[in-house]
Amino acid sequence: VQSVMCLVHQVDSHYCPSCLENMPSAEAKLKKNRCANCFDCPCCMHTLSTRATSIPAPLPDDPAKTTMKKAYxxxxxxxxxxxxxxGMADKSVASGGWQEPENPHTQRINKLIEYYQQLAQKEKIERDRKKLVRRRNYMPLAFSVIPFPSQDKYGLGTRLQRQRPGAPISALAGLSLKEGEDQKEIKIEPTDAVEEVEPLPEDYYTRPINLTEVTTLRQRLLQPDFQPICASQLYPRHKHLLIKRSLRCRKCEHNLSKPEFNPTSIKFKIQLVAVNYIPEVRIMSIPNLRYMKESQVLLTLTNPVENITHVTLLECEEGDPDNINSTAKVAVPPKELILAGKDAAAEYDELAEPQDFQDDPE
Structure with a gap:
């Protein structure tokens, strides 16, 4: 029996918990794991709904006259x-097209992401090149034919790894360094500290504060790109996507749990959980425990499968951390217990006679 933390978690699909729209992993990554149509309230984090109203709008032929127009x-x-x-403007359509604030630091953040992606790629290629040197016996001769640069940023090491182990050395001479020549090294400008800081207003510490106009810490952390201070700066955020995941064993790589692909379905294609196969143990009655006196505890064992199950109760081993603070000695039945198979039809048949199964080991 293994816990959830001992298994491999695999993402099967992404879906929106509000509109139940299903999307592949590539599209979810492109949308930053958020739904394009559903929004969360920036104040209480509940799902926002679209409301319709009628507003007066001027006629295109005669601006002096107005007509009622639907707005959302x-x-x-x-x-x-x-x-x-x-101050978000109303829309003429019910879905999409809502105004979103622009982060003033978006260009800087994208530049940093590109820089560190290129840096990570260089380090990966360098690690692959070192592994290639250790594994291939003909690499010293290949080095004499093809000189490697000090920093293998052209992907040559990766191409050598794809060659057949038995390929002749002359085949490596046909490789060129054209791959990656157009790739320019990204340089970022270091951030300079500001010497002059704008002074605070004189009434900053004395003016009264209206707590309803100040955002909470949770509201700021939910919008890390803006971190609004005032409630008037709270804009709706796209709803986060949820995932359906399958559980796989680390040793044998068999699927233990695999849900249906449809987000509206709560069924499982594969559901091999322990509660469906291991007998359930419950305490039937709790006795009055007294010091230095023997008490009897009754247990109820329920068999979840239709086959006969043999159960053996064992004591804790010496040095078990669960038995260190024990203040009593437990005497378990020495013989094996036999549990009758589960009869699913008998639960719904009121006229069925109770089965007399001999499960007493004595």
Missing amino acids: YLACGFCRWTSRDV
Whole structure:
């Protein structure tokens, strides 16, 4: 029997918990694991709903006259927050196209991501090249034919790994360093510390604070790219996607749990959990425990399978951490217990006679 932490977790699919839209892993990664149509309330983190209203709009032929036009806005049914509270314009369609704030540091963040991705790729290629030198016996001769640069950033080591072990050395001479020549090294400018800091206003420490207008710590951490200070800066966030995952054994790599691909289904294709195969043990009655007196504890064992199951109760071994703080000695039955198979039909048949199964080891 293994716990959930001892198994390998594999992501099967991504889906939105609100609209139940299913999407592949590549699309979910592109959308940063968020749904494009559903939003969370920035105040209470509940799901926002789209509300419809009618607003007057001027006619295109005669601007002096107005007509009623449908408009949509986002509203929270729990805390009554609306998108109009932060000045978001209403939309003429019910889905998509909502205004989103732009992070002023997006360009800098993307530059850093590209830089560290290139740095990680260089380190990986260098590690692969060192492994290749140790494993291949003909590598010293290959080095005499093809000179390697000090930093293998052209992917040559990876191409050598794809060659057949029995390939002649002359085949390696056909490799060139054209791969990766167009790749330019990304350079980032170091961040400079600001020498002059804008002074605080004079009434910063004396003016009264309205706590309803100040965001909480949780509200700021849920928007790390902006970290709004005032409640008027809270914008709705796209809803996070959930996943359906399967569990696999680390040793034999067999699937122990695999759900259905459809997000609306709660069934499993494979469900090999221990509760369906291991007998359930419960304490039937709790006796009055007294010092230096023997007490009897009754246990109830339920067999979840249709086959006869043999159960043996064992004492804790010496040095077991669960038995260090024990203040009593437990005497378990020395013989093997036999559990009758589960009769699923008898649970629904009121006229069925109870089975007389001899499970007493005595």
